[in-house]
Amino acid sequence: xxxxxxxxxxxxxxxxxxxxxxxxxxxxxxxxxxxxxxxxxxxxxxxxxxxxxxxxxxxxxxxxxxxxxxxxxxxxxxxxxxxxxxxxxxxxxxxxxxxxxxxxxxxxxxxxxxxxxxxxxxxxxxxxxxxxxxxxxxxxxxxxxxxxxxxxxxxxxxxxxxxxxxxxxxxxxxxxxxxxxxxxxxxxxxxxxxxxxxxxxxxxxxxxxxxxxxxxxxxxxxxxxxxxxxxxxxxxxxxxxxxxxxxxxxxxxxxxxxxxxxxxxxxxxxxxxxxxxxxxxxxxxxxxxxxxxxxxxxxxxxxxxxxxxxxxxxxxxxxxxxxxxxxxxxxxxxxxxxxxxx
Numbered sequence: 001x002x003x004x005x006x007x008x009x010x011x012x013x014x015x016x017x018x019x020x021x022x023x024x025x026x027x028x029x030x031x032x033x034x035x036x037x038x039x040x041x042x043x044x045x046x047x048x049x050x051x052x053x054x055x056x057x058x059x060x061x062x063x064x065x066x067x068x069x070x071x072x073x074x075x076x077x078x079x080x081x082x083x084x085x086x087x088x089x090x091x092x093x094x095x096x097x098x099x100x101x102x103x104x105x106x107x108x109x110x111x112x113x114x115x116x117x118x119x120x121x122x123x124x125x126x127x128x129x130x131x132x133x134x135x136x137x138x139x140x141x142x143x144x145x146x147x148x149x150x151x152x153x154x155x156x157x158x159x160x161x162x163x164x165x166x167x168x169x170x171x172x173x174x175x176x177x178x179x180x181x182x183x184x185x186x187x188x189x190x191x192x193x194x195x196x197x198x199x200x201x202x203x204x205x206x207x208x209x210x211x212x213x214x215x216x217x218x219x220x221x222x223x224x225x226x227x228x229x230x231x232x233x234x235x236x237x238x239x240x241x242x243x244x245x246x247x248x249x250x251x252x253x254x255x256x257x258x259x260x261x262x263x264x265x266x267x268x269x270x271x272x273x274x275x276x277x278x279x280x281x282x283x284x285x286x287x288x289x290x291x292x293x294x295x296x297x298x299x300x301x302x303x304x305x306x307x308x309x310x311x312x313x314x315x316x317x318x319x320x321x322x323x324x325x326x327x328x329x330x331x332x333x334x335x336x337x338x339x340x341x342x
Contacts, residue, residue, distance in 0.1 A: 001099070003066045003092075006030040007059070010286060011315040017128050017155060021049025026284055029059060030318060030341070031091040033099050040099025041337060043289040044091035045256060050231060050283065053085050061088045079259075086234065086259040093260030094292050102336035108292070109331060112265050112299035119330040120297045123148035123179065123305040128155035131164045135171035145326030148177040148305035153194070154185025154209075162197045169201040177305065179204045184211030184231065191219055199224035205250045205277075208232060213242045220247030228252050228279070235259075239267045243274040250277045252307070255292050256285055264293075268300045281307030287319030291337040294322065298331055 007029050015024040028045025046058050053061070065078050065088065075096065082089035101111035109116035124141035126134050126149055138149050149172060153161045169178060180203055186194065191209035205226040210219055213232050220227045228250035229242040234257065242248045251271040255264040264280070271278040280297035282290050290311055297306040308329060311321035319339045322329050332338045 001033050001035045001069075001096075003069070003095070004032045004034070005059075005062060005066070006032070008286065008318060010317060012284070012313050013315050014313075016284065016313060017152075023048055023284065026286065026314065027055045028087075028286070029055075029062060029091065030286070030288060031062065031095045032341075033095045035099065038099055038103045040095040040097070040102060041288050041339070041341060042091040042094030042096075042098065042260075043256065043286055043292065044087050045283065045285060045289060046087045047257075047283045051087055051257070052234075053087070058085060058088050061085045062091060065092060082259070083235070087256055089263075090256045090258070090260040090292075093262055094255070094288075097261050098292075098336040105335050107298075107331060107334070107338060108261065108295035108336055109298035112261060112295065113301065115301055116295075116299040117301055117303075117331075118298070119328050120294060120308065121147065121303070121305040121328050122309040122324060123150045123177075123307055124309055124327070125149075125307070126151045126168060128152050129164075131160065131167040134164045135167040138168045139171040142172050142176055146176075146309075147327050148179065148204075150179045150181055150307060152183070153180050153206075154182030158186070158190045158194050161194055165198040165201055165203070174202065177204050178202065179207070180209075180225075181207040181230070182209045184208040186210055188215060188219060192222065195219075195223050195225050207250070207252055213238065213245065213248075217242070217245035217247040220245070220249075226250060230254075231257075236263055236266045236270065239270055243271065243276055248276065250279060252279050252281055253296070254281050254283055255296050256283050256289050261292055261296050264296045265299060268296070277304065278302070279304065279306055282310050284310045284313055286314070287311060287317045287321060287339065288337065288341075290322065291319070291339055294329060294331070295337065
């Protein structure tokens, strides 16, 4: 197999703000593996304010890893050395998984699980902002057919977030699923206050109301809303520890952040074993990373909305954006990721 690396820098339409950082572009590297008539693609794109390494460090580790493979080192051993650089592992593991699926004539989802779904529901995202603006964004998304809304909270004050949730629920009506994501931005006291106040608005779950597995689990004992772990569980071992608390109901899994589709599927299966719900999301990835997440979500096999509708946030992309019709992405019949790059 021969690897190649192509850097990219994709501007966002508008900067995206969470409790940790404001992101104006997504920089990373496209990893391509070629052998004979087959090809596979992966993505390495650390997220500012999230990832343990930056893009420069990721690039250096990616090149040294490829050099090691070219020199004859076992590929799995190389992947094992990238535990502290999950995005680099995701790019390499993803490219090889795409390659293997194409060689077998299977979609990546079928390669990961023969009983994979052929379509995946996705949620719309409402970013931070004034209550009126949040309500308008949510209403517009429902008008385009989305049945699930995910609201970013934890950036504004608790009082404003409570008003935002109330106005969004009024705007979308009772039949639309509403989720919250605080990115660990609240203190335990503020989190309890907001969750108590918004519980009457039928919130499906809240991601990362506070930071850290133990803190989320402690809050889960008194929260009127189910809680999800996201950035606090960065590895499969973290996911196991979070589920073992018995107080966390949902696990958010980012294939790019956890180390690739193989580790993402381990986390999915672990969640299902514990009776928890796995929700697959992107990190505002390029079209390659989004497709990896899509196929993991399809392989997870659950009829729920996943966080994959992020392509519209990019002003440019590496691949044609996936089509979302009435809040659903349908997988094509092509093998692998189902994408051909220039």
